[in-house]
Amino acid sequence: MESLTLSDVEQKYYSDLFVYCDTDNTKKVASNGRVLDLFRAAQLPSEVVLQITELCGATRLGHFGRSQFYIALKLIAIAQSGLPLRVESLNSVKDLPLPRFVVGKNEAEARHAALYQDAESQGLYPPSSMAVIPRPPGRGHQNKKGPPSSSSSSSSASHPALEVIQPLAPSVEAQPEPTSPVISPHQSPPTSPHSWRKHKRQHSGGNPDRQAVGAAAGAVWTQFREPPAAQGPGPVEGIWASHSPPPPSQESWVSFTADTPPSSTLPAMHPSSVQENTTIRTVASASTTNEIQRQSSSYDDAWKITDEQRQYYINQFKTIQPDLTGFIPGSAAKEFFTKSKLPILELSHIWELSDFDKDGALTLDEFCAAFHLVVARKNGYDLPEKLPESLMPKLIDLDDSAEVPEQPPDVAYSASPVEVTPNKSPSMPSLNQAWPEMNQSNEQWETFSERSSSSQTLTQFDSNIAPADPDTAIVHPVPIRMTPSKIHMQEMELKRTGSDHNHPTSPLLVKPPELSEEAKLTASMKFVAANTVGDGYSSSDSFTSDQEPIARQRSQSGASPEALKVVAPPPPPPRPQPSHSRSSSLDMNRTFTASSGPGQPQSSTTAFPPAVPPRPLPTQTSVPLTGHRVEAEAVPAGGAALTTTSPQQIPQQPNFADFSQFQALAASEQPSSLPEVDKHSEAGQVEKISEGAGPLRTVKSDGPADERTSTTVNSAMCSSGPLAPPPKPVRRRLKSEDELRPEDEQHGAQKSGIIAAPQTAQPSIPRSVGKDKKAIQASIRRNKETNTVLARLNSELQQQLKDLLEERISLEVQLEQLRPFSHL
Amino acid sequence: MAVCIAVIAKENYPLFIRSVPTQNELKFHYTVHTSLDVVEEKISAVGKSLGDQRELYLGLLYPTEDYKVYGYVTNSKVKFVIVVDSSNTSLRDNEIRSMFRKLHNSFTDVMCNPFYNPGDPIQSKAFNGIVSGMMVQTG
Numbered sequence: 001m002e003s004l005t006l007s008d009v010e011q012k013y014y015s016d017l018f019v020y021c022d023t024d025n026t027k028k029v030a031s032n033g034r035v036l037d038l039f040r041a042a043q044l045p046s047e048v049v050l051q052i053t054e055l056c057g058a059t060r061l062g063h064f065g066r067s068q069f070y071i072a073l074k075l076i077a078i079a080q081s082g083l084p085l086r087v088e089s090l091n092s093v094k095d096l097p098l099p100r101f102v103v104g105k106n107e108a109e110a111r112h113a114a115l116y117q118d119a120e121s122q123g124l125y126p127p128s129s130m131a132v133i134p135r136p137p138g139r140g141h142q143n144k145k146g147p148p149s150s151s152s153s154s155s156s157a158s159h160p161a162l163e164v165i166q167p168l169a170p171s172v173e174a175q176p177e178p179t180s181p182v183i184s185p186h187q188s189p190p191t192s193p194h195s196w197r198k199h200k201r202q203h204s205g206g207n208p209d210r211q212a213v214g215a216a217a218g219a220v221w222t223q224f225r226e227p228p229a230a231q232g233p234g235p236v237e238g239i240w241a242s243h244s245p246p247p248p249s250q251e252s253w254v255s256f257t258a259d260t261p262p263s264s265t266l267p268a269m270h271p272s273s274v275q276e277n278t279t280i281r282t283v284a285s286a287s288t289t290n291e292i293q294r295q296s297s298s299y300d301d302a303w304k305i306t307d308e309q310r311q312y313y314i315n316q317f318k319t320i321q322p323d324l325t326g327f328i329p330g331s332a333a334k335e336f337f338t339k340s341k342l343p344i345l346e347l348s349h350i351w352e353l354s355d356f357d358k359d360g361a362l363t364l365d366e367f368c369a370a371f372h373l374v375v376a377r378k379n380g381y382d383l384p385e386k387l388p389e390s391l392m393p394k395l396i397d398l399d400d401s402a403e404v405p406e407q408p409p410d411v412a413y414s415a416s417p418v419e420v421t422p423n424k425s426p427s428m429p430s431l432n433q434a435w436p437e438m439n440q441s442n443e444q445w446e447t448f449s450e451r452s453s454s455s456q457t458l459t460q461f462d463s464n465i466a467p468a469d470p471d472t473a474i475v476h477p478v479p480i481r482m483t484p485s486k487i488h489m490q491e492m493e494l495k496r497t498g499s500d501h502n503h504p505t506s507p508l509l510v511k512p513p514e515l516s517e518e519a520k521l522t523a524s525m526k527f528v529a530a531n532t533v534g535d536g537y538s539s540s541d542s543f544t545s546d547q548e549p550i551a552r553q554r555s556q557s558g559a560s561p562e563a564l565k566v567v568a569p570p571p572p573p574p575r576p577q578p579s580h581s582r583s584s585s586l587d588m589n590r591t592f593t594a595s596s597g598p599g600q601p602q603s604s605t606t607a608f609p610p611a612v613p614p615r616p617l618p619t620q621t622s623v624p625l626t627g628h629r630v631e632a633e634a635v636p637a638g639g640a641a642l643t644t645t646s647p648q649q650i651p652q653q654p655n656f657a658d659f660s661q662f663q664a665l666a667a668s669e670q671p672s673s674l675p676e677v678d679k680h681s682e683a684g685q686v687e688k689i690s691e692g693a694g695p696l697r698t699v700k701s702d703g704p705a706d707e708r709t710s711t712t713v714n715s716a717m718c719s720s721g722p723l724a725p726p727p728k729p730v731r732r733r734l735k736s737e738d739e740l741r742p743e744d745e746q747h748g749a750q751k752s753g754i755i756a757a758p759q760t761a762q763p764s765i766p767r768s769v770g771k772d773k774k775a776i777q778a779s780i781r782r783n784k785e786t787n788t789v790l791a792r793l794n795s796e797l798q799q800q801l802k803d804l805l806e807e808r809i810s811l812e813v814q815l816e817q818l819r820p821f822s823h824l
Numbered sequence: 825m826a827v828c829i830a831v832i833a834k835e836n837y838p839l840f841i842r843s844v845p846t847q848n849e850l851k852f853h854y855t856v857h858t859s860l861d862v863v864e865e866k867i868s869a870v871g872k873s874l875g876d877q878r879e880l881y882l883g884l885l886y887p888t889e890d891y892k893v894y895g896y897v898t899n900s901k902v903k904f905v906i907v908v909d910s911s912n913t914s915l916r917d918n919e920i921r922s923m924f925r926k927l928h929n930s931f932t933d934v935m936c937n938p939f940y941n942p943g944d945p946i947q948s949k950a951f952n953g954i955v956s957g958m959m960v961q962t963g
Contacts, residue, residue, distance in 0.1 A: 329938075330936065331938055333938060344939050348940055348947070348948065351939055352937060352948055352950050355936065355937070358932075360936040360937075360938065385949065
């Protein structure tokens, strides 16, 4: 559209109105709703409105973009001043009064109009017939005029806002202003007056909406201004100096409700003060921060915590809780806030407002909000019915981020008229929206850091599984966390095996087999047993994995209640245990997990053979022991990971004969007398049988290795020459029983080399005893590891619980919004 | 659409009681008081049979010709009593349950407030808001 030059005042006014109309925050306003109301409030004939709409191009576009909206507003102003509607007049008309909108439901807007009007009309109060709120803002407007620089204008605008706030505070007017009984001369300084002052300056730097704010905080700030104002002009304090005259006039204004006379005096005063302000105003105030502040300052501005304030609060927080990401328990908070000498009832109310997640403890954000409310209350400001948006703890969870945008509407519309903040919101939703963004940027780090550990876990998990989680967050942290055990297991997997288990389900599936074999049995070994156990676990795993996608889907669909329900059954803790099986099973675990990747223990069994069998096969000789051999060899042949014996035997394989294998097995058997071995043996046997005779045969053919191993085994077994096949099967069985157990020891022992084997074998008996001890120690170690895993699980579940609580809160809020008349 | 909502402490003294003001409040106070007997009876009966797990929602305690009285007891023996108008037939059991659930949630929020001493009258604005939402909108 045509280029449109707006004065600063107009710019601000229009932008406020635009933001107000832009409820969807989409930067374009549909031709309905607030826009229509606004235009209707302009008290122009409908055909004029239509003409304006046409002229500005909204009809063409179908909606009001920012430029269209501005043009429309300007045209409205033109029409209201009686000029013919012409596009050319947009830029040609000088000193056009701002468009006036009668107070329909938006008194704030009318106030805006009044404010701006005054600025234009130099103190001319529009006829009361406009039903516009009296013009305290007029003063501000005058301040706004003149200074060309936006900063100065903004700063001047701030003055009116501040001044307005003061008179508003007494709430004598009929305006829906805050009822905060703050009296302008209230001089009690808050904890950090200086910081607030500075903050105020920044805010005033460009908040044309200040006038509507009238929030308690604003009054507080102005109060603080006053003392400094008395200090005299200076670049920094020039602003305040300008305020000193206003306050007295403001008080007189206070009594002014619908009468013009008292207020008429005000503008007279203000021009002078305004001039002072503008002249005194320094470039410093014109910093870009003002712009930013202006953007972010909404009506919540009154409740906004300045940086200095926040720093002070943070320091106070540290005195109670050194960890900034931790919580302050309710009792400590109670003591702390009781020191403020506020009545318990009010403290109770403040607590209700600030404990956002209703967990009985205060996070840093909550604490800052509570502290801020306490300070405000001490300065005489009424407590709001609902937590102002600027004080809302941003993102206790990532999920809450979605809640934040909802809050402004809540605050805007649901609050009682008595309160400032809710009233303000209708007029400045845009600012509210801007505020959350600012707030989020300010506080996001805090909330995020609160969940550092869990979030890290979460992110790990997410990266693997649900990248969309943060987006779908609001309602559903649950789905992600739903499987803390998964995370745990996954982590454990990653840690232990070191393999890449990016696939979320595979580790789980892997786990069941591991779980099933407490002692690092290879899946192949425990083929049968593992299957049964693994199935049980895999089913539960699949359940959780199913839950996960389901939950995720639900989260996406917003069906939070369902997701919550889905979350209910966490995976059984015992799972982690198997992961801690004997150390020797490191290989086994890896192989097991890798093999179980497909999700079945059987696969692991099949995985084993591939590596070794080919070699032994050609050298194999038929042996009755094949069956056993197969077991023994299958295990080793299948893969080092599967059985401890395998690594032992693989290196020996080239020379293997069955004998050696048997011997190795026997050696492995001997040391272990633990019952766990039974499982292993069973699995091993099964596996071995399934494997085939190949490896066994080769083992048999390898004489020397056999001898060595056999010697070790024999010595361990205290049996006769191990080379004899008949005894071997027997031994093997024994061995298989103890295989897993001894595998560890043997694994380690025999890995060192064949030479090592005999050495280890020689002290067979003592070794068996020692191995028992070792086994016990290993089991102790395992249990301890399991404990830690469970503890971690517990903490994660606690975190989940917290998230669920927050979700519940958000859902309740939503529910109440959506069904105001339901309940019952 | 309750006509009267009351929260009774474990020791059977009221923590919170609010009625629709147009009615004779004393009558409702008396009704709530007498309903405590029924609550006790239900608690003791259920407790013996089911052991530790007990249904929190007690259901209709007793009807009169003018109104019905519903009861709910928490695990800490805090009792919620809702009196509804008999003429209001649209209220289903589920709705009553949801009302109690809301009450319970609000009550726990009040309890979580460290500034609230258990046994004190409930003076929470949030709680009042919830209750007001449930009361009959007779205006």
